[in-house]
Amino acid sequence: MRIRLILLAYFFLSQTLAFAQTILSGKVLDEKNKPLPGVNVFIKGSFDGTSTDVAGTFRFETTESGTKILVFSMLGFESQEVKVELAGGELTIPALTLREEFNELNTVTISAGAMEASDEKKSVILRPLDIVTTPSANGDIIGAFQTLPGTSTVGNDGRLFVRGGDASEVGIYIDGLKVANSYGTTAANVPTRNRFNPNLFKGTFFSTGGYSAEYGQALSSALAMNTKDVAARSQGDLSVLSVGAGYSHTLANDKQSISLSGNILDLAPYQAMVKQNFEWERAPHGWDLEIAGQTKLKKGGMLKVLARTEGGGMELWQALPGVEGKGVLVNLKNSYSYAQSNWRKAYDNGWSLFSGASYSHNRDQIRYDSAEIDRGNDLSHLKFTAVKDFSGRVSAKSGAELFIHSYSERMVRAELSRSFDDQEGYLFTEWDWYLSRKFVLRGGLRAGHSTLAKDTWLDPRGSLAYQVSENGTLSLAAGRFHQLPVDNFRVLNLELQNSQSKHLILNYLLQKEGLTFRAETFYKSYEGLVLFEGNPQSPSLLQNGGEGFAKGFDLFFRDRKSLKNTDYWITYSFVDSKRSYNQYVTEVQPDFAPKHNFSVVVKHFVTRLKSQIGASFSFNDGYTYTNPNFTGEMNSKTRSYQNLSLSWSYLPKPNLIIHGAVTNVLGSENIFGYNYSLTPDESGSYDSLPIQQSAPRFIVIGVFLTLSKDKNANMLNNL
Template sequence: MKIRLILFLYFFLSQTFVFAQSILSGAVLDEKSKPLPGVNVYIKGSFDGGSSDSNGAFRFETSESGKQMLIFSMLGFESQELEVELSGSELKLPSLQLREEFNELNTVTISAGAMEASDEKKSVILRPLDIVTTPSANGDIIGAFQTLPGTSTVGNDGRLFVRGGDASEVGIYIDGLKVANSYGTTAANVPTRNRFNPNLFKGTFFSTGGYSAEYGQALSSALAMNTKDVAARSQGDLSVLSVGAGYSHTLASDKQSISLSGNILDLAPYQSLVKQNFEWERAPHGWDLELAAQSKLKKGGLLKVLARTEAGAMELWQAMPGIDGKGVLVNLKNSYSYAQTNWRKAYEQGWTLFAGASYSHNRDQVSYDSVAVDRRNDLSHFKFTAVKDFSGRLSAKSGAELFAHSYSEKLVRSELSRSFDDRESYLFTEWDWYLSRKFVLRGGLRGGYSSLAEKSWLDPRASLAYQVSENGTLSLAAGSFHQLPVDNFRVLNPNLQNSQAKHLILNYLLQAEGITFRAETFYKSYEDLVLFEGNPQSPSLLQNGGEGYAKGFDVFFRDRKSLKNTDYWITYSFVDSKRSYHQYVTQVQPDFAPKHNFSVVVKHFVSSLKSQIGASFSFNDGYAYTNPNLSGEMNSKTQAYQNLSLSWSYLPKPNLIIHGAVTNVLGADNIFGYTYTARPDEVGHYASLPIQQSAPRFIVLGVFLTLSKDKNANMLNNL
């Protein structure tokens, strides 16, 4: 009897189990409705599931019942969930489509007008190490960027000129915050440098046009430099150069780091040994102190602080045409301070928040012959941004900014003064929409208001990119850009309004392992440029009304693969630029915009000598200038500019670097224009003097020693 009961229960329960089994079937497709094989299909929280076959079909059994969650997952695609009701029968599901998953590694990026320089980006153009080892740059950030497409070398200035635009048309940012007076103050025709050291930064974003709606008040370009995160190690760095010395010390832990550095500069000993074209009464000299700190916060996020203060001076005689003797004595003293702090944190649900504030203060005390002027410039910048990744296909960045800007000039001996104060507010938003891995659209809008000009404006911007081959991308960018006049014009006429530029850029970028090729063509129009009567030193009747254009193309090729231990890049830019601006009532070629610009940079490492040898060559077809002895404006051009520079870096010990560099090795007599007498002589001729480079060549020698526990670290760790 017991045996019969056991058999009965066995067959009954077996039938029950068979009855409780459910069968799920269906098909998985991609976004083009094509079968998608290899998709994992399973019930969440169980071991029941299967995979789609070559036709995208799947079929499996499960003993689960009731409401269950069905998961569809495959590498490279967004996982999807589908709720099903299991009742012990076969459930045939409708076809389901999986969407591609997009991220920085598998999606196309917009490259029109933009050049990234960061270890985190696929397109690495210039890293901090590239900047300090470019022979012609002498460690100057801007000097290195002058070897990139779209830029022009103006040897008697030193600032960054982009695609027919004046240097004032380039906005410079650190961690997204505007830096006022980022170049050291200098006398006329004495080239300046960027104030900040390349080893502060982990990467840069350099746009030659069509840049993001996040940035404004720049008609031509945006250069955004991002500071480093927490330092990897503690170390001290001592540098002794032919023009000065410096020391930097870094203390670091897993969560935070702080660096303090100081430098002194004095060119007097150097200039006593090397011939100079200028008559110096007192060579340039100065000092600086800099603090950089980073901290990872307990609840996530990163806090950064950067502070810098410096002072410098120079005194020289500026020769004047038609005047005997040394000329006019110019005495310049400058003091500068910059401080900023910023915070960034990523949250769940795809949110990333940023908040920052910065303050710049600049004071120039200039004595020109018998005239003494005291100029002060202060800029405060407050910024907040929010980034939201709605999905792998759609993300948005929005933000708000406030600028407090004050400027003043005072004639010291007469106590006459003039000044202005302005409050500028901005709102911006920018959306990226990935239609596929190969196609992305970006749309942006930036609005601004100036309390001094009592004017508001709106700048729409748009760009797109399409991947045309495995390594090739085609990009297009267009947009509107506004910029208020420079301070020394606004203080003369506070009613001056924005100038405007419109950009249109077409770009092709080819990237393969160790190879970058970039070709770009562009058109830029100008409206409401500042016009005045007289000369730039004493302008009058300032008003908006100038206009013009810049058009052309540039090519960039970099190869770190073909030649062993060799890295080189070649750049060519053609710029056709004309504008009516300043004292020019007709559209002329500006004196800062040569038509043809060419540069080559080569670096080769010789293992047996523990050395890197570098060479760079720059060329342009000369600078336009006005000769009053001829009719018309900008009626003449200087001879072609050329500069061959060489460098050598030697690593005798792991913690010791010896470096030397020479600019203009061939001693080319580069002329940047001519200054003329205000009035002609008795025969109607205007006398002139050439505007020359400050010296036939510049030589720098340096020894860099790093102090650390393992004695193997060197300054390359900072780059």
């Protein structure tokens, strides 16, 4: 009897199982309709499944029943899910096509006009550490970028000049927010520096043209600097230099960090020991305080705040051609504040949101001989952006911005003043289409409106990239760019309109392990540049009547592989730039745009000495200027500019760095032009004085000590 019951139960169960079994079959293809072997095919939430064979087909049995999800997945392809009804028997799935999965690691990137400086990106030209250790930069962000293609070194200025454009044509941003007056205020022909410490940033994006629709109001270039996220550890950093000292303290945990830093600068002791070409009444001096905080929010996202305040000044005698004595006494005092906060978050549905606000305030008090000028500049920036990844192939970034801008000048003794207020609104959108892993298109629009200029404009921009070989990419970029005139011109004529530039750029980038080669050719046109009568100190009859062009090519080669413990890069740029602008009514080569620009940077680490030795050499073929003793505009040219700089960084202990650097080691007598007397002498000749460096060379020695629980931590660990 027991045996009969067992046989009956077995027979019943076997019939049930046979009835519940479903056989699934089908075929999987790629986008070219070719069989795709190795695809995992399985029922979601079960162990039933198989893989496709060499013909792309699959077949397997399952005891699952009802409505289920059939999953198709393979590395490098977008997974797909198909709803199926399992009711026994055989079920044939219609032929399915899997699409390639695109991401930053396996797709081509657009490199025309763009240079990343971030350890997080695939296409890296310079890293944050490179910016700090470039010998000629002396810790200045701009000094490091002057060794990159497309830039020109103007030694009596210190700002960033790009492809025949003036330094005012470069827009500078921190975390996507505009920074006004990002350079320290200085006297004529005394070079300035960027106000911000490179240790503050985790990376930078530098465009030599054709930049994103996200940025505007810059005819030449956009330099976007991104601050660090939450710090890795708590530590204190002490720096003592030959020109000042500073201390920074960071408190950090897994969720948040805050850093407070302060610095003092005074060149008086240094200038007392090193011969100067200028006669200083009071050497450049200053102080700054800075606070930066980062917080990871509970539901994801990041909140950052940054605030900085500083003050400083200088006083010197500026000699005048044809006039005996010291010349004119120039006294300059500057105060500056900058604050911003920004929030960003990425959502699981493909949306990424960003919002931020910043405020810049700059005040200059200038005494030039008997004249006293008080100058103020304020800029508020509100910004919101949204990025949507519709798929691995289509992504869009859109946003809105508002700028509130005020500027004022006051002649203190004469009790005269002038000012303006402007509100500028912008909308932008930019779309990326990945047509394949090797081919990407980008199109963008930026619309702007100025209440003061009473003008509305629209800038289309586009670019594309195609991977021509395993390591080589060809990119093309084009676009239109608008920029309102500089403040000291706008305040003289409130009806001045935008200047306009059009860019066309062709780029080839070759990158493999330890080697980078970049070649780029470009053409820029200019319309509506500001023209005036008189000289820049007292211009009159300002109007948008100037035009011009800039064309040329850049070459860049970097090698971190061939020579042991050695990293070097070589840059050459050719720029043919002519424009009618300012007081020049004919198209001339600007005094800030040398035709030939060459630089070499070499860094070698000597393990036995625990040292890094660096050298950099910069060269250009000279600067144009107008000699009134001859006819014509920009009719003369200085001899070539040359600067060899050396540096040595020694690590006696992991948390201690001793650094020394000297610029212009060979003492080249670099001349940047000439100042001429306003009237001729008795013989009919105009007297002149050369515009030269403030000193034959600059020497800096510094000691950097890090205090933390981790005795191996130092300032370089922050980069």
